Amino acid sequence: MANQTLKRGALPSPRSTLAAAVPHGARIGAPTNFLMYPQKISWWGNYDKGDCVSAEEAFAKACNDPEIFISDDEVIRWATAHGVLNGATLVQVLDFMQDDGFVGPGVLYNDGPYYTVDWTKPQVLQSAISTGPVKIGIAADQIEVAYRTTGGATGWFATDFHDDPNLDHCVSLCGYGTISWLAEQFKVDVPPHIDGTKPGYAMFTWDSIGIIDVPSLIAITGEAWLRQPTTVIKSTTT
Numbered sequence: 001m002a003n004q005t006l007k008r009g010a011l012p013s014p015r016s017t018l019a020a021a022v023p024h025g026a027r028i029g030a031p032t033n034f035l036m037y038p039q040k041i042s043w044w045g046n047y048d049k050g051d052c053v054s055a056e057e058a059f060a061k062a063c064n065d066p067e068i069f070i071s072d073d074e075v076i077r078w079a080t081a082h083g084v085l086n087g088a089t090l091v092q093v094l095d096f097m098q099d100d101g102f103v104g105p106g107v108l109y110n111d112g113p114y115y116t117v118d119w120t121k122p123q124v125l126q127s128a129i130s131t132g133p134v135k136i137g138i139a140a141d142q143i144e145v146a147y148r149t150t151g152g153a154t155g156w157f158a159t160d161f162h163d164d165p166n167l168d169h170c171v172s173l174c175g176y177g178t179i180s181w182l183a184e185q186f187k188v189d190v191p192p193h194i195d196g197t198k199p200g201y202a203m204f205t206w207d208s209i210g211i212i213d214v215p216s217l218i219a220i221t222g223e224a225w226l227r228q229p230t231t232v233i234k235s236t237t238t
Contacts, residue, residue, distance in 0.1 A: 009050025035175030140169035155188035175202030
């Protein structure tokens with residue numbers, strides 16, 4: 001893993017699309033702490049392909065109840081068929097997934113309609129995450145450094161980031177709570193230099209889930225989307 005070049009593949013969505021999108025409105029009653037932690041996750045092709053935007057879709061399906069595991073081969077096939085194997089905007093993939101999702105036994109796993117999420121407002125972002133995984137576009141340089149601290153194992157910490165507007169990667173936010181609470185769920189210790197009482201978010205990327213603090217998330221995020229519902233199962237049998 002030390003010598004592995006981590007692939008990315010996200011492109012910023014057009015400003016016109018962002019401006020025209022319907023925003024998610026915060027719902028009342030989101031839990032204080034929340035986490036979707038699938039039993040089985042994968043690279044979904046992002047190990048050696050720039051298909052992070054499609055890989056995030058497979059992770060979102062794994063967060064379903066019951067969990068839906070999409071194979072790496074299916075994600076790569078799907079991304080290849082739609083021309084998004086090595087680069088895509090988030091909305092390109094969101095659009096494709098509404099009508100022509102991943103193929104399962106006699107079904108398609110599609111997305112529901114999508115809405116923008118204001119990631120700078122905790123009430124709005126936490127409401128969205130408690131509804132389903134939030135697909136975000138980020139600048140990944142600092143995330144890669146944090147990821148490498150554990151050799152890619154789940155439970156890395158991302159803190160003290162500086163502003164970076166260079167969006168080039170797609171990841172998923174799947175939980176929130178205090179940093180200590182999230183660390184407990186992943187069975188890792190909070191490093192001494194990090195205040196575990198501060199709020200944080202659980203972030204999936206590259207076959208792992210880490211914990212990012214709020215200022216760092218804001219510093220690297222360029223767009224955020226909620227699918228509602230996350231998964232629409234459509235029969236392909238007659």
